[in-house]
Amino acid sequence: MTDTPAPPDPISYVPPNYLTSDDGRKWAVKHWLNVPGPFYTGETDTGWMGRKSAPRHVLYGGEYLNEFVYRQPKTKAEVACLLEAAGDDPLDGYAGDGDSRWTPDAVRAWWDARNEVEEHVAGLVVQFSALPDPEDQEAAEGARDFLAYLAGELRSDLQAYLFRLERGRYPVAGDQLPDL
Numbered sequence: 001m002t003d004t005p006a007p008p009d010p011i012s013y014v015p016p017n018y019l020t021s022d023d024g025r026k027w028a029v030k031h032w033l034n035v036p037g038p039f040y041t042g043e044t045d046t047g048w049m050g051r052k053s054a055p056r057h058v059l060y061g062g063e064y065l066n067e068f069v070y071r072q073p074k075t076k077a078e079v080a081c082l083l084e085a086a087g088d089d090p091l092d093g094y095a096g097d098g099d100s101r102w103t104p105d106a107v108r109a110w111w112d113a114r115n116e117v118e119e120h121v122a123g124l125v126v127q128f129s130a131l132p133d134p135e136d137q138e139a140a141e142g143a144r145d146f147l148a149y150l151a152g153e154l155r156s157d158l159q160a161y162l163f164r165l166e167r168g169r170y171p172v173a174g175d176q177l178p179d180l
Contacts (some may be wrong), residue, residue, distance in 0.1 A: 009170065010072070011038045011096055013079040019086065019096035026095040033061050033117055035154065036107040037072030037098050037161055039082055044068075044093035048135060051142055053084035059142045061124055067093070070146045072157065104165050104178070111158055111180045114150060121146050155180065 019039075026042030034040040039057075044050070044067040050058035057078065059070045067089065073079045086094030121143050128140035159177035164170050171177060 009038075009164075010074055010079050011099065013076045014083065014096050018083065019094060021097050022095065024101075026093060027097070027101045030101075031062055031066065031068035033059075033068040033070065033120065035070055035072060036102050036110050036158060037069070039069050039072060039094065039096050040098050040101075041066070041068050041089075042093045042095060043091055044089050045091050047090075048139070049088040050085040051138065053088060054078075054081040055138070055142060056145065057082050058085050059121075059124075059146055060139055061120060061143075069094075070142075071149055071154075072161070099165070102161075102165060104162050107158060107162055107165065108180055111155075118147065118150055121150070 026040070029042040031041050031044075046060075046064055046066050048060055048065075048067075050067040051060070054073075057069055057071045057073055058067050060067055062068070067085070069082070073082050082094075086092075124143040125140050125147065128136045128143060131137070156177070158180055160171050162178045162180070163175065166178060
């Protein structure tokens with residue numbers, strides 16, 4: 001399968017009636033580590049299945065080490081991986097209505113609090129790396145990937161998402177991105 005660039009909105013790759021609205025129940029219990037974007041998790045299981053399907057998008061953390069979206073998908077193949085992870089969650093904790101939930105102010109507030117996210121994820125690296133199980137080592141690799149993303153591309157990805165929220169579309173070449 002060729003990984004083609006996403007259209008202006010990756011949510012368009014979600015089949016109809018998949019990740020349907022739940023009247024805000026998932027948003028009300030949204031995992032605090034979710035990176036702003038159309039996809040996020042509320043309450044998920046702790047079975048650590050998400051990274052098997054979407055290792056570049058899902059990680060485990062928080063008090064109960066449950067799943068959260070640390071990188072929003074951009075391509076059809078990435079969306080398919082995230083949807084597979086969502087399908088494996090017995091608590092049906094994944095959601096795709098973030099565009100109607102996140103506000104520009106909320107995205108900026110998340111970004112302003114990223115040091116707390118970084119501190120927590122750095123702790124996950126230490127915690128997971130100290131354990132011998134291959135799943136723990138793989139989760140440590142995911143946490144290191146999230147730290148690199150926080151220090152790198154996430155800023156521009158969130159600026160593009162802010163553009164989407166403010167203008168109703170993702171930016172194209174030449175568009176000026178908003179400040180975080």
